[in-house]
Amino acid sequence: xxxNTETKNAITVNGVFKQFSIPHEKTNTLKGVFINIFRKxxxxxxxxxxxxxxxxxxxxxxxxxxxxxxxKSTLLKILAGVxxxxxxxxxIDGLVSPFLELGIGFNPELSGRDNIYLNATVLGLCKKExxxxxxxxVAFSELERFIDQKVKNYSSGMNVRLAFSVAIHAxxxxxxxxxxxxxxxxxxQSKCLREFARYKEMGKTVILVTHDIGTVQRYCDRxxxxxxxxxxxxxxxxxxxxxxxxxxxxxxxxxxEDERRKIKVKQII
Amino acid sequence: MTxxxxxxxxxxxxxxxxxxxxxxxNSVLGxxxxxxxxxxxxxxxxxxxxxxxxxxxxxxxxxxxxxLTALLLFQFFSEATMTGLTSLVSKAQLxxxxxxxxxxxVLGSTMNALFIFGMNLxxxxxxxxxxxxxxxxxxxxxxxxxxxxxxxxxxTFSFLTAPLFVRFRDLSTIWEVLLSVLMYASPIIYPLAMxxxxxxxxxxxxxxxxxxxxxxxxxxxxxxxxxxxxxxxVLCIICAAVISFFVFRKYEKTVAExx
Numbered sequence: 001x002x003x004n005t006e007t008k009n010a011i012t013v014n015g016v017f018k019q020f021s022i023p024h025e026k027t028n029t030l031k032g033v034f035i036n037i038f039r040k041x042x043x044x045x046x047x048x049x050x051x052x053x054x055x056x057x058x059x060x061x062x063x064x065x066x067x068x069x070x071x072k073s074t075l076l077k078i079l080a081g082v083x084x085x086x087x088x089x090x091x092i093d094g095l096v097s098p099f100l101e102l103g104i105g106f107n108p109e110l111s112g113r114d115n116i117y118l119n120a121t122v123l124g125l126c127k128k129e130x131x132x133x134x135x136x137x138v139a140f141s142e143l144e145r146f147i148d149q150k151v152k153n154y155s156s157g158m159n160v161r162l163a164f165s166v167a168i169h170a171x172x173x174x175x176x177x178x179x180x181x182x183x184x185x186x187x188x189q190s191k192c193l194r195e196f197a198r199y200k201e202m203g204k205t206v207i208l209v210t211h212d213i214g215t216v217q218r219y220c221d222r223x224x225x226x227x228x229x230x231x232x233x234x235x236x237x238x239x240x241x242x243x244x245x246x247x248x249x250x251x252x253x254x255x256x257e258d259e260r261r262k263i264k265v266k267q268i269i
Numbered sequence: 270m271t272x273x274x275x276x277x278x279x280x281x282x283x284x285x286x287x288x289x290x291x292x293x294x295n296s297v298l299g300x301x302x303x304x305x306x307x308x309x310x311x312x313x314x315x316x317x318x319x320x321x322x323x324x325x326x327x328x329x330x331x332x333x334x335x336x337l338t339a340l341l342l343f344q345f346f347s348e349a350t351m352t353g354l355t356s357l358v359s360k361a362q363l364x365x366x367x368x369x370x371x372x373x374x375v376l377g378s379t380m381n382a383l384f385i386f387g388m389n390l391x392x393x394x395x396x397x398x399x400x401x402x403x404x405x406x407x408x409x410x411x412x413x414x415x416x417x418x419x420x421x422x423x424x425t426f427s428f429l430t431a432p433l434f435v436r437f438r439d440l441s442t443i444w445e446v447l448l449s450v451l452m453y454a455s456p457i458i459y460p461l462a463m464x465x466x467x468x469x470x471x472x473x474x475x476x477x478x479x480x481x482x483x484x485x486x487x488x489x490x491x492x493x494x495x496x497x498x499x500x501x502x503v504l505c506i507i508c509a510a511v512i513s514f515f516v517f518r519k520y521e522k523t524v525a526e527x528x
Contacts, residue, residue, distance in 0.1 A: 020526065029437065029438065029439050030437050030439045030443075031439075077365075077525070080367065080368050081368030082364070082365060082366070082367070082368055082525045083525055083526060084522045084523075096368070098366075098367055098368065100365075100366050100367070105360075105362035105363045105365075105366040105367050106362065107287065107291070107362070109291055109294060110287065110290070110291070114287070114290070117283065118283060118284075118287055119367075121276075121279055121280050121283040122280065122283075122363065122367060122369050123367075124276065124280075126276055126279055127279065
């Protein structure tokens with residue numbers, strides 16, 4: 001990997017499988033376990049990711065597209081280190097600042113201020129750095145008036161704004177962004193995208209998971225399309241976006257076709 | 270996979286501070302409870318066992334001091350293990366939404382009990398002054414040593430059970446019951462000397478009872494256990510720590526999926 005002429009990979013994912021067991025009856029108690037010793041374990045194996053491989057270069061803005069349940073979030077969680085892959089290897093060069101599932105571990109009982117300190121520490125900043133960046137974090141989230149209020153009283157938009165603001169101030173090399181733009185209003189969205197662009201200029205890597213093809217096509221260098229846990233396409237953002245549109249349309253066509261057929265069958269019966 | 274995090278120390282302390290802040294955050298008396306709670310427990314137990322059962326006249330002149338010392342140690346242990354046991358589940362948002370080394374969560378949770386214990390020691394010192402009892406230097410040294418061992422024991426227990434608690438939520442209830450068993454199985458409310466000698470040995474097999482008994486004996490009566498026993502205790506704790514380390518390593522990987 002130590003090749004100076006080419007840019008290094010920030011993320012190298014090789015043949016990653018992630019399997020979840022879906023129990024038909026969740027055993028969360030000791031009694032349940034004792035009973036299940038005698039009973040055959042009933043669970044279904046479900047692969048959320050099947051043989052996923054891709055590379056992201058340093059300083060790249062990489063989009064991940066896919067429908068609900070295609071494994072995007074699972075993949076991001078593996079990259080963040082929250083999940084461990086069952087098979088395959090994940091190599092990450094640099095520190096990761098994850099932003100998963102609309103927020104980064106905020107404690108609802110704490111004030112916005114305390115949550116900033118908690119989360120920035122979680123992301124590896126020391127107290128001095130947080131003190132120095134505090135005003136900038138608050139300013140970016142536009143929550144000056146509410147900063148001493150408990151986070152449980154925040155709206156979802158406020159929550160995301162604060163979380164995002166902390167995540168980008170963490171100063172890490174790789175940003176993982178899961179549906180950030182879904183909640184914020186358009187002003188905040190464009191602010192986020194400007195911030196991503198600035199990140200790119202600093203040679204940092206951004207991975208953006210979204211449904212919004214427009215954003216991917218406009219801002220991402222390259223993109224990947226996931227479908228049922230498999231890589232359907234990796235390429236330029238333009239191609240992948242078009243492929244996604246095409247897939248969605250053909251899925252929709254198939255659905256309408258199926259419905260029509262059902263109606264026909266009903267009529268015949 | 271590279272997962273670097275620069276300052277674990279600051280992270281653990283921040284987590285502990287947050288816990289401490291949240292512990293009594295909606296109560297009127299707030300942090301006063303840290304000191305008030307063991308004092309109330311002490312007052313009740315002292316009243317019952319000093320006046321009714323009269324342990325004071327049966328060879329333990331400093332019964333209230335012994336009771337308070339033992340009680341503080343026990344509450345330290347029970348608080349640390351209880352928060353440690355439930356740490357990963359109660360901080361689920363830190364497990365599922367972000368990557369933090371999981372051991373920092375467990376360690377941070379147990380540290381809260383350490384803060385509380387430290388504050389309670391000030392109260393204990395005041396009680397010693399009130400009873401005009403000055404412990405010897407070696408007594409204090411042994412007390413500190415035993416307190417550290419007790420904390421290591423609690424942390425060991427937490428690392429063993431925290432990832433298991435994610436799977437089996439019964440553990441907290443079971444442990445709650447066991448803690449009350451442990452309380453009566455340790456010489457906290459009764460002096461160990463009250464027991465027949467053969468039972469004393471059985472009681473002292475329990476590391477918690479051993480630590481509590483000799484920590485308070487050293488402090489109050491300046492009497493200590495044999496060196497061999499202490500060495501055995503330390504060895505036991507090291508063995509337990511090694512086992513819990515491997516259990517934790519094995520089970521922490523799947524914690525995020527099961528929470």
